[in-house]
Amino acid sequence: MKRDKGIADRLFEFIIYSILVVMIVVTLYPLLYVLFASFSVSGEFITHKGFLWRPLGFDLGAYESVLRNSGILLGYRNTFFIVTAGVTVNLIMTALGAYVLSRKNVLWNNAIMVFIVFTMFFSGGLIPIYLIVKGVGLLDSLWSTIIPFAVSTFNLIIMRTSFMGIPDSLEESAKIDGANHATILLRIVLPLSMPVIAVMILYYAVDKWNGWFYASVFIRTRELYPLQLILREILIANSTDSLSAGADAGDRFQLGETIKYATIVVATAPILFIYPFVQRFFVKGVMIGSLKG
Amino acid sequence: MANARIEPGMARPAGDPKRTNRFARDFAINKYLYLMIIPVLVYYVVFHYAPMYGAVIAFKNYSPVKGILGSDWAGLKHFYDFFNSYYFLRILKNTILISLYTLLFEFPAPILLALLINEVRSKAFKRTAQTITYMPYFISLVVICGIITDFTNSDGVINRLFMLFGYDGQAMLQKPELFRPIYVLSEIWQRVGWESIIYIAALMSIDMEQYEAARIDGASRFKQMLYITLPGILPTIAIMLILRMGNLMNVGFEKIILLYNPVTYETADVISSFVYRKGLLEFGWSYSSAVGLFNSVINLALLITANWISRRVNNSSLW
Numbered sequence: 001m002k003r004d005k006g007i008a009d010r011l012f013e014f015i016i017y018s019i020l021v022v023m024i025v026v027t028l029y030p031l032l033y034v035l036f037a038s039f040s041v042s043g044e045f046i047t048h049k050g051f052l053w054r055p056l057g058f059d060l061g062a063y064e065s066v067l068r069n070s071g072i073l074l075g076y077r078n079t080f081f082i083v084t085a086g087v088t089v090n091l092i093m094t095a096l097g098a099y100v101l102s103r104k105n106v107l108w109n110n111a112i113m114v115f116i117v118f119t120m121f122f123s124g125g126l127i128p129i130y131l132i133v134k135g136v137g138l139l140d141s142l143w144s145t146i147i148p149f150a151v152s153t154f155n156l157i158i159m160r161t162s163f164m165g166i167p168d169s170l171e172e173s174a175k176i177d178g179a180n181h182a183t184i185l186l187r188i189v190l191p192l193s194m195p196v197i198a199v200m201i202l203y204y205a206v207d208k209w210n211g212w213f214y215a216s217v218f219i220r221t222r223e224l225y226p227l228q229l230i231l232r233e234i235l236i237a238n239s240t241d242s243l244s245a246g247a248d249a250g251d252r253f254q255l256g257e258t259i260k261y262a263t264i265v266v267a268t269a270p271i272l273f274i275y276p277f278v279q280r281f282f283v284k285g286v287m288i289g290s291l292k293g
Numbered sequence: 294m295a296n297a298r299i300e301p302g303m304a305r306p307a308g309d310p311k312r313t314n315r316f317a318r319d320f321a322i323n324k325y326l327y328l329m330i331i332p333v334l335v336y337y338v339v340f341h342y343a344p345m346y347g348a349v350i351a352f353k354n355y356s357p358v359k360g361i362l363g364s365d366w367a368g369l370k371h372f373y374d375f376f377n378s379y380y381f382l383r384i385l386k387n388t389i390l391i392s393l394y395t396l397l398f399e400f401p402a403p404i405l406l407a408l409l410i411n412e413v414r415s416k417a418f419k420r421t422a423q424t425i426t427y428m429p430y431f432i433s434l435v436v437i438c439g440i441i442t443d444f445t446n447s448d449g450v451i452n453r454l455f456m457l458f459g460y461d462g463q464a465m466l467q468k469p470e471l472f473r474p475i476y477v478l479s480e481i482w483q484r485v486g487w488e489s490i491i492y493i494a495a496l497m498s499i500d501m502e503q504y505e506a507a508r509i510d511g512a513s514r515f516k517q518m519l520y521i522t523l524p525g526i527l528p529t530i531a532i533m534l535i536l537r538m539g540n541l542m543n544v545g546f547e548k549i550i551l552l553y554n555p556v557t558y559e560t561a562d563v564i565s566s567f568v569y570r571k572g573l574l575e576f577g578w579s580y581s582s583a584v585g586l587f588n589s590v591i592n593l594a595l596l597i598t599a600n601w602i603s604r605r606v607n608n609s610s611l612w
Contacts, residue, residue: 009514016412023406024425027482030440031428033450050453097333100326107319112330116337122593124344125585126565127572131350131361132343148340151333181325210433213547217573228435235439236551260443264436271431276424286490 038062038261045258062262072263075227078142082215082226083208086146090204091197093150098159099185104168120153133218144218145211145226152207155200158285162196163189199285202278209271227267234263351583364579371583380567388563392541394477400537402485404530407492408518423493426486438551441479442466466552469560476552476561491533492526499525532603539599542591564588 033052037045041057048056066072097116101109123129129148138144170192171184179187190197212228219225320327346361351371353364375381406426413419429437444451445465456462465471503521512520546565553561562570564584572581 012514013412016409017418020409020413020418020422023409023485024422027426027429027486030444030482034440049448051450093333093336096329100330100333103323103326106323106326107316108327112334115334119337119341121596122345123341123589124346124348125582125589126568127578127582127585128344128347128350129340130573131347131578132340136339150336150340181329206431210431210435212433212435228433231433231435231439232551235435236442260439264439268432268436271433272428275428275431279424279427282427283490286487286494 034261034264037258038265040258042258059258062258063266065259066262066266071222071225071230071233072227072266074223075225075230078224079209079227081142082145082211083205085142086149086208087201087204089146089150090152090155091200094152094156094159094200095185095190097151097156098163099181099189101156102160102163116153116156130217139218140220140224142219142224142226145208145215148214152204155203159193159196159200162193166192195281195284198278198281202281203285206271231263231267235260348582348586348589350579351586353579355578355582357578367579371580372587374580375584375587380562383559384562384564384567387560388542388544388565391473391476391544391563394473395480395544396537396541398477399480399484400534402481403488404492404526406485406489407496407526408522410489410493411496411522412514412518423486426489428486429483430487432483434547434551437479437483438548441475441552445471445475466554467556469557472553472557472561476548480548492529495526495529496522531606535599535603538602539596540592541595542588 036052036055039055039058039060039062040048040052041059042062044056100106101113101116103109133139133144133148138147166189170188174184174188210228212226212232215226215229216232219229350361350364352367352369353361354367355361355364359365410419410422413422443449446452447462447464449465452460452462452465455465465475499522503525504517507517507521542564544563544565546563546569549561549563549566550569553566565588568581568585568588571577571584
């Protein structure tokens with residue numbers, strides 16, 4: 001009897017680990033394939049069929065071409081601007097909103113909260129948003145990917161929840177010392193909320209780094225394309241319809257297969273490199289968010 | 294929600310304390326707070342509420358020259374056109390089917406993963422499994438779709454693999470019948486780890502004594518998982534499920550428009566991608582806004598219904 005159970009549990013354990021190992025391999029292999037392919041000698045790679053378990057030869061030529069490509073460098077520069085300026089705007093706006101809405105005894109706060117949260121559930125739609133962005137003169141500017149997305153309501157709620165958890169006594173004593181709201185926000189609330197600020201920076205930064213759709217709609221000038229739009233041209237433009245694809249099919253790069261993979265690595269490495277170090281902040285964000293649920 | 298009542302003695306109101314209107318008193322105390330939130334309010338008015346107003350072009354024949362206000366009214370013409378068009382049933386069917394397939398196959402995956410990870414005793418293995426399965430979530434959609442396109446191309450690695458099992462080797466994204474499987478499977482690949490976090494969090498709050506008791510009763514690990522762990526996260530599963538139901542008609546266009554092409558429209562084109570194409574690529578502003586508005590209203594209705602059910606069944610709701 002006792003022995004039986006031991007065997008059953010061991011079998012159970014074996015099955016658990018097997019499924020997990022399969023999941024890990026399935027998750028990781030496509031990424032490794034991309035990495036191997038990017039270092040391969042392109043002639044060997046093109047004739048190779050099937051799986052890849054190591055780079056075929058070793059050639060940094062693909063990376064050289066990628067890093068020499070002016071489109072990618074420009075894209076990197078534009079994305080860098082969008083991420084830094086965008087996250088700054090996001091943080092300032094979200095912190096302002098979260099601070100005010102986390103104060104107690106403010107008559108209009110409930111109404112403002114309803115006003116803001118409603119936008120999570122109903123939207124005017126893509127076309128009206130486009131018309132507004134056009135109307136305020138942001139079209140074809142990098143700011144079109146920043147200003148219209150200055151606050152994420154979901155993040156605002158997370159930050160507000162976190163601000164509400166700060167003990168009132170701290171602020172009360174500051175108030176008695178004559179501190180105004182700006183001082184309380186900058187000297188007390190923000191320093192005490194560093195974990196949630198970190199979560200916000202990461203959420204917003206990943207969002208900005210990965211964003212492509214609105215840039216593809218709002219930005220026409222090729223010199224202003226963020227990295228993801230350049231990537232789309234290189235990786236998929238020929239198989240999807242887009243605003244720009246047809247227009248300059250001629251001067252789209254004629255890129256070899258390995259260069260494609262090197263591009264993916266160059267564009268993804270920064271995020272995946274930082275990610276293991278900041279993973280716990282992301283997880284924390286999900287937890288704070290789910291508390292509010 | 295913060296209590297909006299003003300407690301007496303918080304601050305000295307201007308004028309006669311008894312007679313002062315509470316709005317004026319509140320404003321006197323909180324005027325700097327209101328000043329601080331003005332930029333946020335302006336943002337919401339301009340970029341969320343103005344577009345909602347802008348949606349009236351769905352009832353007009355919008356012309357860029359005349360503007361939103363100046364364009365002529367068209368009544369429900371665009372809605373009729375849409376409901377009577379060949380596309381209506383197609384994109385409605387595609388939206389619902391892609392949603393349902395995702396619900397059926399992608400929704401349970403993170404629950405399963407969380408249960409599996411919970412059974413792992415080795416801390417190092419657990420950490421590795423989590424770190425690796427979360428990773429794809431942070432890769433940009435453009436790159437993911439680039440990889441999908443490449444792997445399923447006629448000489449791509451997935452395509453090659455399937456040829457061993459008798460697949461004819463055509464580029465898989467050119468086949469309408471394969472679009473939905475590719476979409477759903479890649480969703481699982483990208484999201485399973487990330488979405489498991491919430492279940493793993495719920496698992497941690499299960500009372501350890503229950504396992505203790507089960508062990509004494511001689512329950513196997515599998516039985517413990519089935520009868521303690523799974524019921525323990527059932528409330529979380531229910532909430533997530535209801536949220537999903539509320540989003541049934543809400544298939545995002547970003548991934549669709551990166552993966553589809555005219556050959557696969559018949560299975561791939563959903564409401565949001567249709568709105569995008571008709572509006573921004575073919576400049577049917579009003580028609581496209583009508584379709585978008587139709588979708589927004591359905592989404593809102595579904596969400597309210599789902600929330601209502603959740604409140605009834607689960608005693609938990611979004612608002």
